[in-house]
Amino acid sequence: MHRSLDLPDAIQSAICVSDSEIIANYCHDWTGRVHGATDLLVRPRTHIEVAQLIRETRRQQMQVQVQGGNTSLAGGSIPLNGEILLSTERLKQIVVEPNSMTATVGAGVTLEDLQREIANHGLSFGVDIASRGSATLGGMAATNAGGIHVLRYGSMADNVIAMTCVFGDGSTIEPRQPLIKDATGPSLTRLLVGSEGIFGVITSVTLRLLALPQQRVAALTPLESIEEGVQISTQLRHLMPEVDAIEYLGPEAIALAPTNPPWNIADGGALLVQALMDAARFAEELSLLHLERQWILTDDTSRRQELWSWRERIPEWIATVGSPLKLDLSVPITRIGDLYRQAMAVASLTGITCYCFGHLGDGNLHVNLVGNNNELTAAAQALYQATLEFGGSISAEHGVGTLKKEALRLMRSPEELARLAALIEVLNPRRVVNPNVMLDIAQGEAHDTSPGME
Ligand SMILES: Cc1cc2nc3c(=O)[nH]c(=O)nc-3n(C[C@H](O)[C@H](O)[C@H](O)COP(=O)(O)OP(=O)(O)OC[C@H]3O[C@@H](n4cnc5c(N)ncnc54)[C@H](O)[C@@H]3O)c2cc1C
Known part of the structure; x- marks a missing residue:
């Protein structure tokens, strides 16, 4: 029997899908390495519908997995334990404000659609990534996407100025007039960029735009x-x-x-x-x-x-030789040669193949490993260790998702992770939204571990 949500009939029939053939298209990731399943897909059309959905999901003690364009390379967008799959693909509104050089866009707008629309106004957006045809602005904000222009314009964190959101506890951030400058205390927008849905669903983002370059x-x-x-x-x-x-x-x-x-x-x-x-x-x-x-x-x-x-x-070419394990490593730029050589040495020792490319100007190397699963895991661990020794990060721009949760523990202290768990407990109690992403909260991990409290 399929699950259902207690929503007004008109909304229920418009946004809920239980056809298993349609749902199957949403249940594997871009690399072909991560597979999941669910019996219910919901495709809300507005911020209000997202809020209704989250409150109802919460009331029925169910959970949702958020999916944008499903181009995650960290396994972050797939329902692994039968969660309701909430696709943002119908949150499609684009409102351009040429005077303030901003655009407010629904979370499901793809980067390519945004680029096309703002070019009509002689404007461009600072962040650009190769998955632009499918990646959504909501997903890009959720992962703090970087891409090819970070060295000049920064990542999503530098280009998102406001957003609307439905937190996992059902509360919301509602739309307000976008402002380039606003220093009224800590910004929830900044907290949500890079949060990968662990606090709630981003429903729209307001972006800073630039004049369209005349020549490149x-x-x-x-x-x-x-x-x-x-x-x-x-x-x-x-x-x-x-x-x-x-x-x-x-x-x-x-x-x-x-x-x-x-x-x-x-x-x-x-x-x-x-x-x-x-x-x-x-x-x-x-x-x-x-x-x-x-x-x-x-x-x-x-x-x-x-x-x-x-x-x-x-x-695309790498995908023709196998399903790669994708490491997204960043190091101080002077160590990038060391990282490349280490990747090749580890691959040769473990008998796998390694293909590297990436954003050299940012010290970010995408290391793609192809081979047998046991060897891939051993190689990844060795490369995470080497990256940390070079003073780097285990995820430069793809996020933690579900594939890098163990590696996150190499980067963050138990105290930092406990703080993060405590924040999740406040904004997304019982982890109604994205329960499998970024960290598994062990019993007691969200408790106070501040000095003197143990
Ligand atoms: C060919 C290719 C090239 C790529 N190049 C780059 C690159 O240069 N730079 C880069 O940074 N990334 C790159 N990526 C990775 C990927 O495109 C980005 O991570 C992108 O930001 C994901 O957007 P999405 O809409 O597909 O999100 P999804 O894959 O659907 O989701 C990603 C994560 O965000 C969460 N999420 C999605 N939407 C929301 C929302 N509205 N609210 C809350 N949480 C949400 C999901 O639950 C998931 O955890 C590339 C991927 C591919 C396949």
Whole structure:
């Protein structure tokens, strides 16, 4: 028998789905590694419907798993224990305020839809990620997504100025006039960005927008080593303020491409740079910086996209050789070469394959491991340890989800985790929303562990 929620008939029939064939499409993740199941999918259309749903779920002592575009690479969007699946895909409103250069968008709006809409107003958004066609602004805020422009515009935390939300206890943050500046105490918006749904459901976000750049050049250069990429990156970041992306394409990942790349392949992979200027000026600046070398330069929009596809299609190519275990590691940029070499050494020792790429300008390497599950787990543990020794993080931008809960314990002290558990208890008691995400609260873990209280 299917579960049902006690909602007004009109809402019930409009938003609840119990067709198992439809539901099955929502129950596995992008990598194909995480699978779940549920008998009830709900697709609310408004903030008010989300609030009704959460209150009713709470009353019936059930739980929900929130899903946006389901592009999580940390297993955070799948109902693992039969939770009701709450998809935000119908929270689709976009309101652009050209004067204040802000947009307020429903949590289910995809990044690509936002980009298209604001371009009509001559505006752009600072955060951009390759999953733009499916990833939603609610999911991006929930995971504090980073992407290709962090070095210039920051991550979602730097670009979300307000939001509406339904907390797990049924209380809400209601819409109000978006303001660029507002210093009225601690911001719940800041608490919710990066919270991965552990406090509640984000129903809309208000974003800071930028003028649409008139010109962009993309430039790719082959590398002898990843360290050479770090040197070039450091020089460009210091001396060329217009740079808005510096990406690394590892040699093993490039080798998976179905066709040969249009540059002379080198042992160290390639560096892809983007800057807010035309190709002629970029070439001139490179020569002033004594960075003349083999560069493919283009400011033509479609050729620029073609060059970018060598970077953005890497995850797709990796998926053709297996279901990768995806590590999203960040280290101080000077240690990125050490991290790459460590990843290759660990892979070779454990007999698995390793493909690296990522946001080199931010010290963020995506390490994709393909092989047998036992070896993958051992390799991941070794790489988490190495990352911590290099002073880094076990998740740069993908979040903790359900796959990195153990690794989170390497990064955060028991006291910090107890504080987080106590906050969940306040905002999302009994974990009505996203019970499996980020941390499993052991008995007593939410209790007061402040000094002197033990
Ligand atoms: C090809 C590819 C490239 C990618 N590139 C990048 C990249 O460059 N940078 C980057 O940061 N990430 C990247 N990602 C990862 C992913 O796209 C991001 O994590 C994205 O922010 C997830 O958005 P989503 O809407 O798909 O969320 P989902 O995958 O549906 O959910 C992610 C998490 O957020 C929670 N959540 C979703 N919506 C809400 C909401 N409204 N309220 C509360 N919680 C919510 C979910 O419960 C889950 O825990 C990439 C993924 C792919 C497949």
